[in-house]
Amino acid sequence: MRLLASLALQNLGRRKARSLLLIMAVAVASGVVFTGATLMRSIDSSMAVGFTRLGADMMVVPEGALTNITAALLTVEPTDLVLDQDLFARAGIASVGRAAPQKIARVEHSGIDSHHDSVDLIGFDPALDFTVRPWLVEKINRDMRQGDVILGAAREAALGSELLIFGKPHTVYGRLGKTGVGTHERGVFMTFDTFEALAGSVHGHGGGPPAVLQKGKVSGFLVELAPGATPLQARFAILSTLKGVKVVTGDSTMSGIRQGLAALLNGILALMVLMFTSTALMVSVLFSAIVTERRGELGLLKAIGARRGQIVGMMVIEAVIATGAGGVLGVALGVLVMRLYERSLVYYLENIGVPFVWLDGPRIVVVAAAAVVMASIIGALGSFYPAWRASRRDPYDLVRGEG
């Protein structure tokens, strides 16, 4: 093995320019695959977070409620009108995937901000929520319980610290990231139990507590469509099944973008597979030429006693060394490209509040190792057949330049 590796290295060193070109070609392919795979997985994770954070596909509120469409698909808007909390659970609408109930009360004199500032208190059900918790950037390491509150990004308070709301102590359980939506930025989020416990302190227009503070009543529902369902189907199903409700749809292009990006990522994956395949073919063609050029040398090696396995082994090791080196170089180039990417586009995206979640370190190492191993496998596969074919020939045919 050491002898074959040594011969392979010497052969690579003999044709430095060609070896270097081969290494560079494989490096480009491996670099693209490594960078592509890492970014693709990162974009995929970011998309998962981003789209989850984008909230619901539509909102269902009491008929007659006013809605702010900008904030609508993150939280419902505070109104005096309410719906039953188990409305969707009872209806069982097939085109609705998830329906997260929310309670909202806009309050003053809560003690949270200065005296006249209004604050949105938002109640949600952690078991059904899919629009609030995805924004959590930090939290106490336990489940949320009664008396806990989550603060919007614009509020400063240490985790675990005490926050008085209408004089009642609450614990800061977590904080949300920047959403760009006022309701979230300055809102105080809590479970329904915590929310309803404030009933004695919050006063509605009539003087008594608003209806939304009653148990079993909510301001509205944030709805996510069932897979394959269209907003139109869901809207008709909801309006025909539920009485006294209004359906507010968000930007329907969001689901289009989600599907489009998924298709784009699949397209990139297909391109990467094609690129690796074409590199394997290129290596194979190159090694066919190398074997042809070195027929005399291979014939000589066979004549002096090299076995077929040794001939094939020498050529395959030579290819694996070259393509493996190309793989390592490609990963190094990929890391550089990703550093540039991080300092430009990712920096920009994060500045405007769009999350970008990099793959974690161990997974990046796995992707890098996979790129190098795949590059080496390409070398092995690409060189095996020409080497195997040459090894079958009689030494005399090879020495004479045939075969």
Added chain:
Amino acid sequence: MLSCRGLRKDYVTERGEVAAVAGLDLEIATGRYAAIIGRSGSGKSSLMAMIGGLSRPSQGQVTVDGTDIWSLSENALAAFRNKRIGYVFQFASLLPTLRLVDNVALPAMLGGDAGSSATYARAAALLGQMGLGGHLDAYPSEVSAGEQRRAVIARALINEPALILADEPTSDLDEQTEIEIMDELLAVNRERGTTLILVTHNLALAEQAEQIVHIAHGAIVA
């Protein structure tokens, strides 16, 4: 003892099948110096390749010391070539990326004697015997054609073969170098008792042989 029975080699060409060696019988006793002579295209090299296990015959048998070499498996034949036969080709047949000492040690290393100091000591000693003791670390391109050919003879001897096959080993050398190379080969034949089969055009070289095999059109004519 080397024995060929009904040995035949056909090549397929655009003009049809051509018999390079046409059913040839031959015996060469162990330790002999035999010369195979004939005009270009007479089938000398094809015969030599079949005797040396380099080219599979279309028909017939080659037996070396009782072993039918073409009935051996691929790996066994490779081992046979490695251990029992030394080749001196008509072209410079050293690997250009290896030093002379590496080239000489290579057959032993391929045979499983990889990297041992004894192998390198033997290779150095053989190169010394060939007058190349001062060129152990030289690369083939750094020595003359005659020195390269001597290194090839040293390589042929590294595994102490029973048979040396030399296919026009001096065809591209000057007269003086030719004499020196032939002296080396004949010394191996005489001193080690190694059977030497030489393919040559040169009748003067052939006249020194104990057995001359004259081939024309793939058959022995004398």
